[in-house]
Amino acid sequence: MLNDAGADLAAMLPDGVLRPIEPRHLEEPRGRYVGQAGLLAAPRDTEEAAAVIRACAAARVGVVPLGGGTGLVAGQVMQSGPAPLLLSLERMTAIRDLWAQENVMVAESGATLQAVRDAAETAGRLFPLSIASQGTAQIGGVLAANAGGVNALRYGTARALCLGIEAVLPDGTVMHDLKRLRKDNTGYDLRDLLIGAEGTLGLITAASLRMVPPPAARGVALMVVEDPAAALRLLGLAGEAVGDAVSAFELISGQGLLFQQEMLPHLRQPFATPPDWMVLIEIGLPGGVDPDATLEALFIRGAEAGLVTDGVIAQSGLQAEAFWQMREEIPEANRRIGAISSHDIALPLSEIPRFIADAGQMIAAMGDMRINCFGHLGDGNLHYNVFPAPGRERADYDDLREKIQHDVHQMVVARGGSFSAEHGVGRLKTADLARWADPARLAAMRAIKAALDPAGIMNPGAVLA
Amino acid sequence: MLNDAGADLAAMLPDGVLRPIEPRHLEEPRGRYVGQAGLLAAPRDTEEAAAVIRACAAARVGVVPLGGGTGLVAGQVMQSGPAPLLLSLERMTAIRDLWAQENVMVAESGATLQAVRDAAETAGRLFPLSIASQGTAQIGGVLAANAGGVNALRYGTARALCLGIEAVLPDGTVMHDLKRLRKDNTGYDLRDLLIGAEGTLGLITAASLRMVPPPAARGVALMVVEDPAAALRLLGLAGEAVGDAVSAFELISGQGLLFQQEMLPHLRQPFATPPDWMVLIEIGLPGGVDPDATLEALFIRGAEAGLVTDGVIAQSGLQAEAFWQMREEIPEANRRIGAISSHDIALPLSEIPRFIADAGQMIAAMGDMRINCFGHLGDGNLHYNVFPAPGRERADYDDLREKIQHDVHQMVVARGGSFSAEHGVGRLKTADLARWADPARLAAMRAIKAALDPAGIMNPGAVLA
Numbered sequence: 001m002l003n004d005a006g007a008d009l010a011a012m013l014p015d016g017v018l019r020p021i022e023p024r025h026l027e028e029p030r031g032r033y034v035g036q037a038g039l040l041a042a043p044r045d046t047e048e049a050a051a052v053i054r055a056c057a058a059a060r061v062g063v064v065p066l067g068g069g070t071g072l073v074a075g076q077v078m079q080s081g082p083a084p085l086l087l088s089l090e091r092m093t094a095i096r097d098l099w100a101q102e103n104v105m106v107a108e109s110g111a112t113l114q115a116v117r118d119a120a121e122t123a124g125r126l127f128p129l130s131i132a133s134q135g136t137a138q139i140g141g142v143l144a145a146n147a148g149g150v151n152a153l154r155y156g157t158a159r160a161l162c163l164g165i166e167a168v169l170p171d172g173t174v175m176h177d178l179k180r181l182r183k184d185n186t187g188y189d190l191r192d193l194l195i196g197a198e199g200t201l202g203l204i205t206a207a208s209l210r211m212v213p214p215p216a217a218r219g220v221a222l223m224v225v226e227d228p229a230a231a232l233r234l235l236g237l238a239g240e241a242v243g244d245a246v247s248a249f250e251l252i253s254g255q256g257l258l259f260q261q262e263m264l265p266h267l268r269q270p271f272a273t274p275p276d277w278m279v280l281i282e283i284g285l286p287g288g289v290d291p292d293a294t295l296e297a298l299f300i301r302g303a304e305a306g307l308v309t310d311g312v313i314a315q316s317g318l319q320a321e322a323f324w325q326m327r328e329e330i331p332e333a334n335r336r337i338g339a340i341s342s343h344d345i346a347l348p349l350s351e352i353p354r355f356i357a358d359a360g361q362m363i364a365a366m367g368d369m370r371i372n373c374f375g376h377l378g379d380g381n382l383h384y385n386v387f388p389a390p391g392r393e394r395a396d397y398d399d400l401r402e403k404i405q406h407d408v409h410q411m412v413v414a415r416g417g418s419f420s421a422e423h424g425v426g427r428l429k430t431a432d433l434a435r436w437a438d439p440a441r442l443a444a445m446r447a448i449k450a451a452l453d454p455a456g457i458m459n460p461g462a463v464l465a
Numbered sequence: 466m467l468n469d470a471g472a473d474l475a476a477m478l479p480d481g482v483l484r485p486i487e488p489r490h491l492e493e494p495r496g497r498y499v500g501q502a503g504l505l506a507a508p509r510d511t512e513e514a515a516a517v518i519r520a521c522a523a524a525r526v527g528v529v530p531l532g533g534g535t536g537l538v539a540g541q542v543m544q545s546g547p548a549p550l551l552l553s554l555e556r557m558t559a560i561r562d563l564w565a566q567e568n569v570m571v572a573e574s575g576a577t578l579q580a581v582r583d584a585a586e587t588a589g590r591l592f593p594l595s596i597a598s599q600g601t602a603q604i605g606g607v608l609a610a611n612a613g614g615v616n617a618l619r620y621g622t623a624r625a626l627c628l629g630i631e632a633v634l635p636d637g638t639v640m641h642d643l644k645r646l647r648k649d650n651t652g653y654d655l656r657d658l659l660i661g662a663e664g665t666l667g668l669i670t671a672a673s674l675r676m677v678p679p680p681a682a683r684g685v686a687l688m689v690v691e692d693p694a695a696a697l698r699l700l701g702l703a704g705e706a707v708g709d710a711v712s713a714f715e716l717i718s719g720q721g722l723l724f725q726q727e728m729l730p731h732l733r734q735p736f737a738t739p740p741d742w743m744v745l746i747e748i749g750l751p752g753g754v755d756p757d758a759t760l761e762a763l764f765i766r767g768a769e770a771g772l773v774t775d776g777v778i779a780q781s782g783l784q785a786e787a788f789w790q791m792r793e794e795i796p797e798a799n800r801r802i803g804a805i806s807s808h809d810i811a812l813p814l815s816e817i818p819r820f821i822a823d824a825g826q827m828i829a830a831m832g833d834m835r836i837n838c839f840g841h842l843g844d845g846n847l848h849y850n851v852f853p854a855p856g857r858e859r860a861d862y863d864d865l866r867e868k869i870q871h872d873v874h875q876m877v878v879a880r881g882g883s884f885s886a887e888h889g890v891g892r893l894k895t896a897d898l899a900r901w902a903d904p905a906r907l908a909a910m911r912a913i914k915a916a917l918d919p920a921g922i923m924n925p926g927a928v929l930a
Contacts, residue, residue, distance in 0.1 A: 183845070
């Protein structure tokens with residue numbers, strides 16, 4: 001299957017670095033793209049990874065970095081163009097070191113997010129980034145995509161949890177910057193530039209990660225709210241009550257639970273008839289405070305203010321997990337229903353209620369569809385997904401898909417929002433980036449890409465098409 | 466005083482933008498540099514700022530951005546070379562907007578840090594960055610330098626508190642990226658690149674800033690510890706007790722208090738005979754927890770573990786302020802004594818005790834000197850300052866200064882530390898950056914500078930000399 005360039009390149013690689021390509025290397029979760037690749041290299045250490053990239057630079061062959069392959073914007077697959085080399089981190093999985101007293105560990109990029117979380121837990125610490133795919137997603141990909149998840153409200157996205165990186169730059173040199181420092185003002189922030197660059201400016205091979213002391217006590221509740229505006233006011237009350245101890249504040253719509261009843265009937269649901277809107281709240285408090293009493297006080301304040309009409313405070317860890325499972329199975333039920341169009345958007349918090357109302361009207365005017373709007377309300381990050389009417393098929397709406405995407409993103413951008421809050425740009429949203437990004441910012445991005453990767457070998461076609 | 470280039474440039478600038486240069490525009494706090502400037506421009510808005518930079522780009526005249534002028538590494542003054550234009554933000558001081566519910570405000574770069582903090586407080590919020598010079602330092606400079614201060618332990622440095630920026634890029638285009646979003650993964654992180662770039666990649670004209678709900682209750686204590694190792698173990702105990710609610714954890718040495726007794730005798734000191742080592746601890750807790758009881762429990766645990774030998778818990782806001790004043794007057798007493806060499810360093814936490822011991826021995830071997838080592842222990846950020854022996858002068862050590870600087874920085878870098886934790890590089894540490902930075906990282910920095918500012922007009926001579 002190798003063309004001449006591929007054969008030449010293979011001869012230049014370190015011994016034993018090539019592996020057979022398996023289907024899993026070429027798939028992505030939504031099944032919309034099938035990748036292609038000339039070669040699959042799986043280096044065993046940073047020096048081998050650098051040698052691979054140097055060889056690709058010399059041969060002018062593109063490099064597509066591959067982590068766990070859970071990304072949702074096709075950053076990890078190659079759709080067209082000359083066959084690239086897939087560079088898999090699957091052999092670089094070590095937790096190199098961990099300093100519990102410092103709340104720092106150094107992990108290689110191929111370690112799964114779950115392995116990182118487990119290492120922290122073993123040391124009595126918490127690595128607070130949590131996403132549904134954490135058993136498969138690798139920390140290198142989590143950083144390359146600047147993943148967010150359910151605890152970003154409290155602890156920030158991946159960027160906020162990384163103190164330093166080791167990376168192979170597009171010319172094959174290794175940037176050694178695995179600092180264990182909270183403060184380091186020695187020049188430009190290359191770390192934050194590579195984080196979120198989705199492999200287009202270099203390959204992150206290891207990272208120095210920030211852990212936190214786990215909160216002494218945790219409380220989880222589901223509260224039924226009148227509407228998204230009431231949910232936001234409840235978030236404000238929670239902030240007044242416990243400050244930055246609100247660990248998660250998730251919006252759940254009744255539509256999401258109806259989808260679950262239809263597609264995942266084995267899931268136990270907290271309400272026989274799903275209410276229109278709920279929030280899932282988690283707080284994590286220092287010792288000496290009772291989280292359940294705190295949540296009960298919040299419920300009472302919310303009810304008195306006319307924001308909350310019903311609620312359940314988890315009475316056990318098991319019940320808390322059941323609430324979270326319900327939240328985390330929303331995307332699976334969505335997948336089985338089959339979305340016409342999915343949007344990972346962020347908005348300024350105060351724009352959210354009006355956006356949800358206006359976007360709903362806009363979609364309704366286009367045709368008979370169902371909307372499941374849910375997500376990380378505390379971050380202003382909504383997953384706004386549009387589905388066929390009951391009894392109709394995704395394909396029935398093929399001619400509408402592009403218009404829905406465009407009009408939703410336009411409405412989001414006009415309100416100061418983002419068309420990609422946490423999933424990134426990948427290959428799926430390069431046209432959106434070109435259309436919606438500030439022109440000066442886009443020009444600076446292109447200049448930086450050209451300066452660091454003049455041959456354009458790193459993840460070609462991603463982010464900047 | 467204008468040369469021809471200056472006269473030509475003046476003719477290209479917007480009407481009314483030039484102001485007379487005053488001595489305050491050319492000074493810096495340590496009095497070591499006297500600046501020079503051809504022109505001083507003080508634009509009234511972002512468009513005027515962009516017009517000034519476009520004119521400078523056309524005339525190939527350097528631009529030195531000027532905020533409050535409180536920086537400690539001469540980033541704001543020009544030592545040599547062709548006379549640049551000083552671009553002062555003194556007329557762009559507005560708090561443009563504030564959304565209390567969102568915990569966001571947008572401030573222009575010329576607003577002082579104090580004005581930003583006051584605006585937050587008026588809205589019932591906290592802007593948690595705090596530095597001694599906040600009455601003069603401007604938020605644009607705070608961001609350009611990625612300032613840290615005493616609460617970075619809990620809330621991060623300036624970078625962590627900024628959601629978006631508006632900036633004039635070196636070609637005079639305006640990057641509009643004043644997002645009020647917690648999550649936005651749409652391409653490269655230009656915001657974090659400009660933050661900390663000290664004006665060399667563009668001029669930040671306004672910023673979208675993150676506020677937090679103020680902790681419901683605050684507790685402040687001074688605890689006497691055996692040594693820095695004991696201080697670190699106490700920090701660990703504090704983390705176990707209250708998690709991320711430790712707002713500040715400052716190391717204070719007896720030497721610092723002796724300097725205060727000598728130079729600032731009016732200051733009330735908490736101990737008649739200064740102990741060798743103390744920590745100043747501040748915690749900020751949610752409602753329902755008594756901070757004094759929490760600090761007392763920490764004191765008891767610390768005493769039982771043999772870490773803490775004495776302590777005072779502030780019994781009033783006034784006493785808490787007195788403790789903080791003592792901490793914040795340490796640099797003033799230092800200034801009056803007159804340091805031979807000052808170092809703003811960071812180290813991995815677990816390296817700190819050995820570093821303090823080893824560096825002390827190294828300095829002692831060089832001659833008779835006094836050391837005042839203090840600072841943000843929770844961040845691993847120490848101000849490590851070396852002073853003449855009693856009765857001797859700073860000038861007596863002129864031949865040692867360079868060796869002390871070099872050897873301290875070498876020892877810091879060898880232990881994975883930073884030679885500039887929070888003050889930045891400016892013009893004072895360009896040689897350090899060239900010597901100590903990772904070569905691949907330095908090369909990438911130079912490539913980015915050349916790509917975004919090919920004519921080299923933005924803050925020439927700073928960061929990358």
